Amino acid sequence: MKKQAAHLQYDWWKYVVALLIPLILWCSVFSVLKKPKANERLHILFLGTGLNCQAVEQELTAYLQGNTAQKLKSVQVTMAEYDDENYANQLLAATYSYDIIIISENQMKDTVGQDYFFVLPGKLQSAEVKLYEETASDKTLPFGAVLFDGEQETIFGKYYSGTQICCAFISPQTVNLYPLNTESREGDNAAVIAWQWLMEKL
């Protein structure tokens, strides 16, 4: 008993280490493993203020459940504002984490469409919704869609309480765009469905 007491007096820290390391290590490993894969999540980013993200999330989740066979573990709508200094890096990083990016007027830069996104495929263009166009190589090309401009009544406008013009873009990295890009596997079309839902007229 004396021996045990003596060793605890000197080596108590080993027990603390043995307690903390597995906890930190396994919690980190398991949180990485639990993170949904790119084709198991649909993330939308809104750059600006005044969007009821929770309501969009709930409505969109319910809509996707009935309209796509893709198995989604996470549907998330995030609102943020980027500062001018880190705008480029943050937006570039966002294209890797989000499937659809909606940018309000005060967060928009001149050539944001051609710098970070691709030309909107025909299937994602709607006759009822205005297109966001930019001139690239003497051609005017559609890079996004105008979701809100104070006039048109889209689903998005129902959850947006601001007054700024808002344009939506498809992330070039998304893997939920079947059959519109080669990165998406068959059936992974949640971004297409979500895009169409956002564009729906009220």
Next chain:
Amino acid sequence: MDYKKPYIRAVLWCVIPALLTAAINILCLALRTDENHNWMLVINVLTDWVCGAFLAYFTSCYVLPRKELYRLSCRRREEVQGAIDKVEQQPVRYERITCIAVYIGQRQLFAPEEITLPNEGENAVFSVAGNVILEVVG
């Protein structure tokens, strides 16, 4: 007295549970699904806690002292002759070994708990390396 074998035996007692724990950890990772995610996390943490506590105890009480004794036994030894005048009751840590301090004349030596000491006042020859009694010769 052979100090190598007990040291190797103690190391093996640490390696075997560590390997078993690693095997359980890998198995839990392999069997992890979204449904049993939390259970597998709990199993992994608990097995590591048990193994970690065992290793902490076993290395402190057996592996490191035996390693130190083995290292000392390889060094040049001296023989100290005399009777034990006083034996301290409280164990102390000396060179990572839990020892009992004993006084032989003016000299303080440290006896690992495994060593059987003669009674106080009895004359004996002690094999000593680095102030640690490795053997009571006679």
